[in-house]
Amino acid sequence: MPSPDWNARFSDSEYAYGTEPNEFLVQQAFRVSGPVLSIAEGEGRNAAYLASNGHCVHAVDGSAVGLAKAVKLADQNGVQISTEVSDLSDYEPAENAFGSIISIYAHLDGSIRRRLYPLLAKALKPGGILILEAYSENQIGRGTGGPGDVDLLMSCSKIENEFVGLExxxxxxxxxxxxxxKFHTGMASVIQYVGRKAE
Structure with missing residues (x-):
């Protein structure tokens, strides 16, 4: 299954993944401290939620169309977020800059993850946390969301091997x-992860 054309997917007036925040993120929101970096933020549902909780949020995505909708959604919620259009294959966040990093359904090629994930760990401040939810390898064939390429899907062992430097x-x-x-609907197999950078 080819990767979606994200600008095309986000061009509809409807929000492809809704406007409500991810459930796991909401459950873990008590851990979040700012500033927050949200990768593959798309149309802004999670960034707007965290900004509504009083956090300074920087949303990064490869789709300018998606991020324009993210800014609109934040405005509708009476908050502001900062955005950055960037391809995650060469994105380099500043070191020791973020209290929290959010990765919600950011399904990346293994080669991209192995380069990016250690950089995300370095981008956290001491004691900072990373919150991730993604479809697992066992999601293949369910038809309820996520990519059809197992390399893009997560497993606990991938997390343990690729997030170097986090407890x-x-x-x-x-x-x-x-x-x-409309793209994430139904019973699904997911990986949920919270990692912390040592003080």
Whole structure:
């Protein structure tokens, strides 16, 4: 299955993944401190939520169309976010700059993850946390969301091997109902991860 044309997917007036924040992020929001970096933020549902909680949020995505909708959504929620159009294959966040990093359904090629994930760990301030939810390898064939390429899907072992420099706070694979717009709908197998940078 080819990767979506994200500008085309986000060009509709409807929000492809809805406007409500990710459920796992909401559950873990008590851990979040700012400033926050959200990678592959898309149309802004998670960034707007975190900004509404009083955090300074920087949203990065490869789609200018998606980020324009993110700014609009934040405005509708009475908050502001900063945005940056960047291809994650060569994105380099500043070191020791963020209290939290959010990765919600950012399905990346293994080669991109192995370059980017250590940089994300370095981008956290001491004691900072990273929150991730992504479809697992066992999501293949379910038809309820996510890419069809196993390399783009996550596993607990991939997390352990690729997030160098973070202590695991939470890491598991579970099945749960996901209802996030028209592209993420139904019972799904997901990886949920929280990692912390040492003080």
């Amino acid at each position: 695991t706070v939470c890491l598991h694979e579970i099945e749960r109902e996901v209802h996030e717009g």
